[in-house]
Amino acid sequence: MELSLDDHILKAYGLQKEHLKISQVGSGLINRTYLISSSATTRQYILQNINTEVFRQPQLIADNLRLIAAYLHLEHPDYLFIKPVKTTSDEEMVHLDNEYWRMLPFVANTVSLDVLTTEKQAYEAARQFGKLSRMLDGFEAHKLHATIPDFHNLSLRYDQFALALKKADHKLKVPAEEEIERAIDYRHILEYFNSFQHRQDFPDRVMHHDTKISNVLLNKQNNEGICVIDLDTIMPGKFLSDLGDMIRTYTCAFSENETDLSKIKIRISYFEALIKGYLSEMKSILTETEKELILFSGKYMVYMQALRFLTDFLNGNPYYPIQYPQQNLDRARNQFKLLQELYHNEKELQDIIEENLI
Missing domain, CATH: 3.30.200.20 (Phosphorylase Kinase; domain 1)
Structure with missing residues (x-):
């Protein structure tokens, strides 16, 4: 056009x-x-x-x-x-x-994808995000502005959910009863993060904060990674912001708009590819605490996104665009199912991480 x-x-x-x-x-x-x-x-x-x-x-x-x-x-x-x-x-x-x-x-002869279709694409994208973080390891992250303050602050997102729940109309609470219960049950994810938050070897790094596949340029011919784009959200943050969002968006074949929850599954081969790609660049600089939290990063980001969709539904859908009234509730259900899948496959996923940390 x-x-x-x-x-x-x-x-x-x-x-x-x-x-x-x-x-x-x-x-x-x-x-x-x-x-x-x-x-x-x-x-x-x-x-x-x-x-x-x-x-x-x-x-x-x-x-x-x-x-x-x-x-x-x-x-x-x-x-x-x-x-x-x-x-x-x-x-x-x-x-x-x-x-x-x-x-x-x-950048000529490159492509940015809306959908991942091969493990190589997942590997190359994760490698590019890891490469940028590694190259900026010596940069003092605190020198950067927070372009969206508290963007990945799970404590804030939980507080926003609690406030929305308190104020929500009864007609919105009824269809969301199961999701509200899940949101509260999974609060241990926030508590676990808080137990690590102030460790000395859990540093703020320069993070992209929006690691979806469309924010990487790949070579048109062979899908090899070229560079990272859309840098508006590059700011100080924890490593789990980038890796966790890749786990959230690369490992399932379907987006958060999918309502058939039987389709929401972890593609183990894609998880392995992104872990290999990311660690090929980041393994040498990750601290022991960060290595311990690799799989947790996915749980953290999926839980946060589920909370945000549920909160928006309870607030009357002011933030995320919708095509029908319960879409944000369906998106929350989708993300809670993805979170369940991370727990269900935890041993196999952790074994992959351990193999690639050697």
Whole structure:
């Protein structure tokens, strides 16, 4: 679908509309993304409109990326880090009519996937996220801004659930009785995390915080990993944010929108592939506490997502877009089933982890 953009945005980057083809691309739900193709130079760019409902201070994103780009240029100059293209006035973003826009270079001969279809894709994606974290191991994470404060704070998410439960209409509580009970029963996941939280060998690291498969570029021909993209949420966090979300999104063949819970199963081979890929980069720097929490990272992130869907349902669905009234409740059921599967397969999954830590 070809679209037009405000001339001021394009001119800020020295581009003339008459030489451009503009198409909306991507499946992301947060930022609007466009592919800009220039017939004058044959170059291509990615232009994004930053969602200020989610990222209330876009300048924090720009500050983080500038610091990380400078560090990687110095310490790992060969790494492909996708940093914003500067405007003609040397700015990292365009601010127009209360909207923020930024341009990124387009990486040719690559693809970002919406769905994992092979173990190799899982391996390569996990390796790329691990590689970025390893390369930033020497970077002081506290120098970065939290672009979404408390994004993966399970204590906060549980408190939000408890408040929603207290205030929810009885008509919403009744169909969610089983899920409410599960949410309370699994609170031990939060308590377990809290018992580790202040250990000295459980550091804050530079984490991506959104490790779905579409946030990695793969080579079009052979699916080998090229680099990580969509770096808006890169900020300080625990390693389990990235690894846990990969376990959550890579190991099941079906998304959280699947309502047939019999389909929600762990693909052991995909789990093994992502663990191999991640540890091929991260094994040398993970602490003993982090190694102990590898499988737990999946439980942590799945439980958190189940809580968030259930909370949104009890609140009347203000956050996650829905196609029918009980969709967020169904999504919560889906994630609780995935959590059950992690426990059901725990021994086999832990054996895979142990083998790859040797």
